[in-house]
Amino acid sequence: MKFSRLAVAATIAFSASSINAAQYRLEPLPLDTVSINHFAQAIADDGTVVATTQNEFNPPIDLTLLDFDSESLINLLTDVDAARAGNFNLADYTTLVNLLLSARANNSVTLQRLAEFRSYFVTGAEYDLIPGLDIVTETFDDYTNSVNVRARDILGSSTVVGSSDAPYLTVDYVNADGDEQTFVLSDHITRGFVEVNGVTTGLTSVETRLGGYSEAYAINSNMQVAGFGATELYGSGVDLIDTCADPEVRGDIPEELCLRNIRETGAGTTNALRASARTRPHIWQLDVNGAVINVETYDLLFTPEENDTFNYIARAFDINDAGIAVGDSMTGEGVVVTRPGSSFGQTEAQLVATMYSNGVTTELLPREENQLSNALLINDDYIVGTVTRESNGVSRETLFVYDLATETVEYPSGFFSTAGTTPRAINDNNIIVGESEVEASVETVREKNAFMFNIDTQEFINLNTLIECDSEYTLVDAVDINNNNEIVVNARLRAPSKEVNGEPVLNDAGETTLVDTVYAVKLIPIPNGEIDDCQFEVEVIERQGASWNFGLVALLLAMIVRRRRKV
Structure with a gap:
């Protein structure tokens, strides 16, 4: 078999138009020297980004x-x-x-x-720690590095909200035999926080026994923070709290350990307090310095029977400038859901999308249309979230958009009609970003790509098509978008594996080992940018005689398909 010179060239190199064209410029966040995996969380209108690292180097x-x-x-x-x-x-x-x-x-x-997660402000090439509720001690003349901190929302360049553990500190104790013991304990589990101009304030729950439990998710321009927390404790462990103060009753252990055992292991789980807390939406009103002025809580959609001991929950995840918060609430009913990878349905407590405003909890969507629903986002015009529906015997989450003015709802399709789709953010331009499945396969876990959906134009776009074709990053999950349409995305990248000290892992031949990593990146719009045409063209191969290399043809087609599926 012979090929013309033109044909040989075509099999080696594909041509693509507008090689350097794109609508967005990709800017990696400068956190690869801090940890091998890092995750975008939020972006302010001035471009300041909040990101979270995982398992930092050199602890x-x-x-x-x-x-x-x-x-x-x-x-x-x-x-x-x-x-x-x-x-x-x-x-x-x-x-x-x-x-x-x-x-x-x-x-x-x-x-x-050691903390697994820590968070940072990122501005250009600079980054600054968001310590959450961690403190500086003499041990390291620095923060204890024991506190998991997940920053979730940002207001301007100096105000951030999120959730944090308490620092783990040493407690010295001499037991009845005279033996000296040292324990490493914290005062509470997860607690919401706000940082304003470098000053951190804890956002405690209404229920404060055992340190309480709360999480903060979003802040609006009026310094209202939406989240959820404990409003009441119940169960046998609650009755034991007072006994910890009595050494004759608690046994030969320090009081701090006694309280910790009730808080974290009293119910046989690592989060016993969370399991025994009646979790309800919290709206914290702050002053300009971040101090808490007032806390408002909201009820479930229904009132449980007096003897009903089930731990029903309701939560808030976002709040707009009008003070309307959105989230979900249990209904008191169960629903059978068949999750991907399962051959039969399981009964789950039903959660439905809810709105919290003026002291009233309101259900948003017709319950008969959806198995489950969840309101995640709100701006001044729309509420956005997910609904779980069954298709071909499998239940998957997809997108809903609720119009506040008309009180109507639409269910936009993702990249295909049954694609699982999760929204992460909406800006004032009515543009939603998030992640959606791109493969209509029967696999339990489908490939996902980052998307952008314009409510006004109804355009559903894969963000990978808006960056250069030769990018080494695959945009998987778009997590936030500001009002300048700048987007922060979690991307997949094949990068050298690193040791705990940050040095590359080398194999026996002295070569680096590549692994899939998660990188936080920022997408910046290019003025007058054009979409890069990533559709490769193959020249017709000239052949003589009847023979044909079908293996080569298959390889070429596979390469084309892989590239198209990436975008």
């Missing part, structure tokens, strides 16, 4: 909390004496970091805690 280790004489630790380390002095080799440092990271999952009360 500090408190040597005083490690027993280097214990046989179990000695067996884990390669150089105990060097580690005891803080001179870790890479193998031992990795072992100790993994040990401390597992302390959270194992609910340890004696090991140092």
Whole structure:
């Protein structure tokens, strides 16, 4: 078989028009030196971004909390004496970091805690820590690095809200036998917070026993914060709170540990307080400095029977400048839902999309049309969320848009009619961004891409088509959009794997190992930008005789299909 010179060139290189054209310029956030995975959270109108890192490089280790004489630790380390002095080799440092990271999952009360998630303000090439409720101590002359902080919304460049743990601090105790013991404990589980001009304020729940429980999700221009938290505690553990103050009753343990055992393990789970808290929407009214002036809570859609002990919940996730909050509430009923990957349905407590305004909880959507629903976003014109519907025996989440003026709802399709679609944000230009499935397959987990949907024009666009064709990033989930139409996105990138100290992982040949990573990126509109044409064209291959290399044709077609599916 012979090919013409033109045909050979065509099989080696494909041509695409407008190679450098695009409508958005992609700008990676400068967090790859902080952690291997980082996630976008929100973007302000001035371009300031909030992002979250996972398992940061080079976490500090408190040597005083490690027993280097214990046989179990000695067996884990390669150089105990060097580690005891803080001179870790890479193998031992990795072992100790993994040990401390597992302390959270194992609910340890004696090991140092390391945060899995921390958050940052990002402006251009600069980033600054959002400490949440963490504090500076003498141990490291810095923050304890024990607090999980998830910043969720930003107002301007200096005000942010989110949720944070309490710092884990040491509590010294001498037991009845005279033995000195040191415990590592915190005062509360998750609590909402606001940071204004560098000053952090905790947003406590109405119920404050055992430290309470709250989460903050959104803030409007009037300094109202929407979220949810505990309004009441119930269950057997509540009756034990007062007993912790009595050493004769609590046993030979410090009071702090007694309270912690009720809060975190009293119900047999790591979040016992959350399981025994009646969770309701909270709207915190703040002053210009972030101090709490008032807290308003909202009820369920229904009133449970007096003897009904089920833990019904209602939550708020967003709030507009008119003070209207949206979220979801349980109905007191169950619904059978067949999740992807399951061959039969399971009964779930029904949650439905709700609106909270002027002290009233209002259901938004006709319940008979949807199995479940959830209101996630609101601007001055629309409420946006998800509905769960069954199609071909499988229940998937898709998009709904509720018009506040007409009180009507539409259900836009994603990239195809049964695509699972999740909205993440809406701006004042009525543009929604989020993630949607791009493969109409029978797989349990389908490929997802970031989307942009314009309510006014009804355009549903894959954001990957708006950046350069040769981008190494695949845009998976668009998480926020500001009023300048700048977007922050979580993207997938094949990047070198890194050690716990941030250095590249090398194989036996001294080469780097590539892994899928999550990178937070910022998309900036290009004035007069044009969509990059990523549809490759193949020249007709000239052949002689009857023979044909079908393997080569299949390879070419596969390459074309893969590229098209990416965009």
